[in-house]
Amino acid sequence: MEANQHRSCFQVGGRCNCTETLVPLNELREENRLCDAVLRLEDGGVFPVHRVLLSMRSPYFRNLFMTKLHTSEETDILLRGVSSDMMTLILDCVYFREVGIRSYNARQLLVTAEFLCIPDVSKLCCDFLEDAMAAENCIGILQFARFHSIADLENRALRFVWRHFVEVSQYSEELLELPVEELQAIIESVKLTAEEEKFVWECILRWINHDSDNRKGHFADLLKGVRLGRLDAKFFKEQVSKHRYVTEFKACRPVISETLKFLDDVESLTKEDKDLVIPRIARPRIPQCVVFTIGGSYDGLVSDVIEAYDERVDRWSVVEGVDSIGPRGEHGTAVVGFNIYVIGGTENGFEGVSSCSCFNAVTKTCREVAPMHKRRYRLMVAVLRGAVYAMGGKSSQNQRTAERYDCKTNQWSLIAPMNTGRFNGSAAVLNDKIYVAGGCKGEKSLDSVEFYDPDTNRWTYVARMLSRRERFSCVAFHGCLYALGGRNKSSSDLSTEKYDPAEDTWTEIPAMNFYAHELNAEVIDDTIFVIGAKNIDHHFASHVAYLNAKENRWYQLTNTNVYRSGMSTCVIKNLPNASDYAYKHRQIDGGET
Numbered sequence: 001m002e003a004n005q006h007r008s009c010f011q012v013g014g015r016c017n018c019t020e021t022l023v024p025l026n027e028l029r030e031e032n033r034l035c036d037a038v039l040r041l042e043d044g045g046v047f048p049v050h051r052v053l054l055s056m057r058s059p060y061f062r063n064l065f066m067t068k069l070h071t072s073e074e075t076d077i078l079l080r081g082v083s084s085d086m087m088t089l090i091l092d093c094v095y096f097r098e099v100g101i102r103s104y105n106a107r108q109l110l111v112t113a114e115f116l117c118i119p120d121v122s123k124l125c126c127d128f129l130e131d132a133m134a135a136e137n138c139i140g141i142l143q144f145a146r147f148h149s150i151a152d153l154e155n156r157a158l159r160f161v162w163r164h165f166v167e168v169s170q171y172s173e174e175l176l177e178l179p180v181e182e183l184q185a186i187i188e189s190v191k192l193t194a195e196e197e198k199f200v201w202e203c204i205l206r207w208i209n210h211d212s213d214n215r216k217g218h219f220a221d222l223l224k225g226v227r228l229g230r231l232d233a234k235f236f237k238e239q240v241s242k243h244r245y246v247t248e249f250k251a252c253r254p255v256i257s258e259t260l261k262f263l264d265d266v267e268s269l270t271k272e273d274k275d276l277v278i279p280r281i282a283r284p285r286i287p288q289c290v291v292f293t294i295g296g297s298y299d300g301l302v303s304d305v306i307e308a309y310d311e312r313v314d315r316w317s318v319v320e321g322v323d324s325i326g327p328r329g330e331h332g333t334a335v336v337g338f339n340i341y342v343i344g345g346t347e348n349g350f351e352g353v354s355s356c357s358c359f360n361a362v363t364k365t366c367r368e369v370a371p372m373h374k375r376r377y378r379l380m381v382a383v384l385r386g387a388v389y390a391m392g393g394k395s396s397q398n399q400r401t402a403e404r405y406d407c408k409t410n411q412w413s414l415i416a417p418m419n420t421g422r423f424n425g426s427a428a429v430l431n432d433k434i435y436v437a438g439g440c441k442g443e444k445s446l447d448s449v450e451f452y453d454p455d456t457n458r459w460t461y462v463a464r465m466l467s468r469r470e471r472f473s474c475v476a477f478h479g480c481l482y483a484l485g486g487r488n489k490s491s492s493d494l495s496t497e498k499y500d501p502a503e504d505t506w507t508e509i510p511a512m513n514f515y516a517h518e519l520n521a522e523v524i525d526d527t528i529f530v531i532g533a534k535n536i537d538h539h540f541a542s543h544v545a546y547l548n549a550k551e552n553r554w555y556q557l558t559n560t561n562v563y564r565s566g567m568s569t570c571v572i573k574n575l576p577n578a579s580d581y582a583y584k585h586r587q588i589d590g591g592e593t
Contacts, residue, residue, distance in 0.1 A: 037065065037075040045084030047091065051075065057094050060117035086112040093121050101128045111148055126153045133160045135167035139174035143182075159574065162191045163288055169203035176210040180218045183207055187225035190286045190579070195525070197230040201240060208245070220251035228259040229282025236263060255281060284312040286579045289524050289571055290361070292319075293531065293560060294342060295328035296567025302327040302349050305562050306359075308581035309544075311524060314558045315583035323366035325357055329566035332381030334388040336407050338362045340570055341369070343390050343405075344376035352377035352395040356405070361572055361581075370410045374401050380427035382434045384454060389415075391436055391452075394423035399441070402452070416457045420448050426474040430481050431501060435462075437483060438469045445470050445488035449481075449499070463504045466497050473521035477528055478549065485512065485519030485532055513554045514543045520569040526550070529557075533565055 035048035054061035065075060079087075089109055093099050099121055101109060110125035129141055130153075142157035144150075161168055165186075168175060175183070186192065187200050194200055204222040208215045223246075228236060236259060246252045259281050291309035295302070304327050306319040330352075331345025340359045346352055352375040359366045372390055379393030388405040390412075399421030403412045418436060425439025425446065437449040445468035450461045465483055472486025472494070481499040483506075488494065494515070497506045516532025523529070528547040544557040575581070 037077065039087065040076065040078050041082055041084055041087060042078075042080055043084050045087060047087055049091070053094050057120075058116050058118050060115070081115060082112055083108070090116060090118065090121065093118065099124050101125060103132060106132075107144060110150065110153070114148065114150060122150070123152070126150070126156060129153060130156045130160070133157065135164055135171045137174070138164070138168060139172050139178065143174075143178075158186075159191075161186060162189060163193050163574070165192050165194050165203075166199045169199055169206065175203075176207060178207070180215070180222070184222055184225055187222065190283075191288070192285055193288045194285075196232075197227045198232070198235060198239075200226045201231070205243075205245075216245060216248075219245045220249050223252055223255060227282060227285070228255065229262045229279060230284070231259075231263075233263040236260075284310070284582070287311050287582060288575075288578065289573050290575050290578050290581045291522060291524070291529065291569060291571050292333075292340060292361075292581075293520075293567050293569050294325065294333055294340070294359075295331060295345065296562075296564030297329040297349055298562070298564040300349060302329045302347060303562070303564055303567075304328065305564070307560055307562060310581070310583035313583050316558060316560050317581070317583050318561060319581060322364040323359065325359055325366050329564075330377040330394075331566075331568055332379050332390065333568040333570040334381050334383045335570045335572055336383060336386060336388065338572060338575060339407070340572070341388050341405070341407075342568075343381050343388065344372060344379050344393060345566075345568075346377045351375075352393065361575055362577055364580075370405070370412055372405075372412050373403055373414055374398075378423040380422075380425050380436050380439070382427040382429050384429050384432070384434055389427070389434055389452075391418060391427060391434075392422045392425060392439065399423055415452070416459060418452075419450050419459050419461060420446065422446055422448075424470040426472055426483070428474040428476045428481060430476040430479075435474065435476075435481055435499075437465060437474050437481070438472060438486070440470045443489070462501070463499065463506055465499075466506050466508065467491075467494050469494055471518035473519045473530065475521045475523050475528055477523055482509070482521070482528060484521050484528070484530055485516045487517050510547075510552055510554065512545060513556060514545065516543060518565065520567070522569055522571045524571060529571075531560065531567075531569055533563065533567075 032048045035050055037049050037051045039047040039049055051065045055065055064077065085105070086109055089100055090112065101124060106125050106128050110122060113121035113125060133141060138157055138160045142154060142161060145154035145157055187203065204226065208219055228240065231240065240246065241256050241260065246256060258279060262279055262282055287310050289311060293307045295304060297303060304324045306322065307316050308319050309316050325342050327347050328342055328345045329349065332343040334341045334343060338361045340361060342357045342359065344353060344356065354371040354375045356369050356371060357366055358369050375395040376390060376393030377395065380391045382389045386407065388407065389402065391402040392399050400417035401414065402418055403414045405412050420441065422436065422439035422441055425436055427434055427436045434452040435449060438446050440446060447465045447468040448461065449463065449465060450459045452459050468488040469483065469486035470488060473484050475482050482496065484496050486494055495511050496509050498509050499506050512530065514532060519530055519532040521528055521530045526549050530545050532543040542560040542563045544559050545554050546557060547554055
């Protein structure tokens with residue numbers, strides 16, 4: 001308990017005002033009063049200290065002060081390998097619960113904290129360096145962490161490189177100086193994220209061309225790290241198989257021949273009715289974002305089905321071997337960490353509930369959590385600052401009400417009611433505020449939009465949408481609010497529009513290539529991913545698509561396996577066991593999926 005309290009008090013660049021702050025003791029230290037040890041540094045720095053405080057913070061100092069070599073009351077110790085600047089920061093941590101981490105001292109402070117065994121400072125330094133990571137510096141941070149054997153930072157940097165591989169491969173000068181073994185390990189990883197495998201191909205060319213005379217001999221080995229079977233067939237045949245490095249080295253011929261055969265056969269292979277064997281050259285990498293669809297109803301029956309979408313192979317699979325969430329439809333979902341909170345909804349198709357559950361995607365377990373104050377179905381749900389918000393919804397109670405769930409305390413608390421009661425609307429977080437839009441009030445479809453400011457606990461109206469809409473989806477994307485799909489009382493084929501908060505205006509954008517009576521949308525990387533459902537003769541069919549922001553164009557994707565109305569979708573990023581939810585219908589040669 002005490003250690004956790006100390007960690008929570010630490011501040012980066014600012015002093016903590018908690019009651020535990022030991023300012024008087026620091027004043028005694030500065031006056032060299034009641035100090036029982038002196039730390040002398042190689043650069044001439046001298047620091048009187050209180051042994052008990054340093055021992056509380058650091059196993060290194062605890063062992064140092066408790067050794068039989070130091071028995072006098074005022075222990076005088078020469079501390080090697082630590083500068084006066086760093087010792088000053090370390091003592092600030094010990095006495096003030098503050099750490100003055102800056103870009104110019106973060107690395108040296110981390111090395112010092114590791115040496116002196118002060119894990120709280122090490123973690124804060126790792127947090128700082130992770131926040132500062134960019135395509136241009138992440139390789140340097142990775143190598144720094146490896147050189148100093150700082151596993152936590154190494155793992156964070158490696159995850160960043162995998163996740164932002166395209167930008168790193170194109171803009172990092174540090175990558176060009178990597179040893180071939182380290183580059184090979186990066187590009188061979190199943191965790192690497194690249195929209196297209198051609199980015200991996202271009203990366204190895206960029207690295208080799210940086211010093212072609214000395215590096216082109218590594219080409220054949222690096223080529224094995226490229227999933228050649230996942231390249232566009234035309235690109236492979238015209239750009240890869242005929243490249244001068246490929247034709248120069250005989251060692252490339254086997255993998256090139258294997259890929260050509262696979263690409264020539266792939267069209268006929270995909271039409272087979274049996275499970276197919278995918279060679280290693282075409283195995284998909286692990287998805288870094290997993291889209292989940294949860295619950296919903298079909299033919300009047302409320303379902304507990306969970307499906308997961310593998311963005312790498314554009315395939316859906318029903319999630320099995322996990323705890324059931326129970327039948328749930330017309331509900332909301334919210335992601336906090338690796339937990340999916342299932343909020344409200346209906347269990348029988350016509351009556352709202354206040355109950356909530358939490359599904360952990362790592363442990364695959366589900367547990368009941370505190371119920372809301374109000375029964376709600378067809379509600380709006382959002383996550384802001386780590387808290388879950390439930391707003392409006394259809395029930396016998398006031399549809400203006402809203403409440404907030406604290407995941408740490410497992411408690412719901414009512415917040416200010418919305419200006420307009422609504423259900424079948426949508427919510428999204430933009431600029432640290434929750435926007436709710438559209439929906440229904442009684443039999444009337446709405447076009448009104450308002451946002452909630454958690455700092456003031458107030459709702460404020462903004463410009464109305466161009467169309468009244470219900471059962472649609474709002475997402476925050478590129479600094480704007482997008483309203484997608486849905487219907488109203490007079491139309492089931494609504495345009496798509498976006499809201500610019502700086503201008504307080506809505507404008508139309510390209511319509512989706514299908515219309516949906518109800519729609520869910522999520523943001524994945526630089527795309528808007530939508531799952532729509534259309535009622536045809538009282539049966540629902542799904543439609544899945546995404547918006548390419550650069551082209552401003554919609555593309556169709558594979559539909560869900562289970563068509564249902566009233567389901568909810570969510571996305572978990574950087575899921576450590578994402579491979580558990582990857583598409584496994586096709587057998588992968590070598591056992592990997």
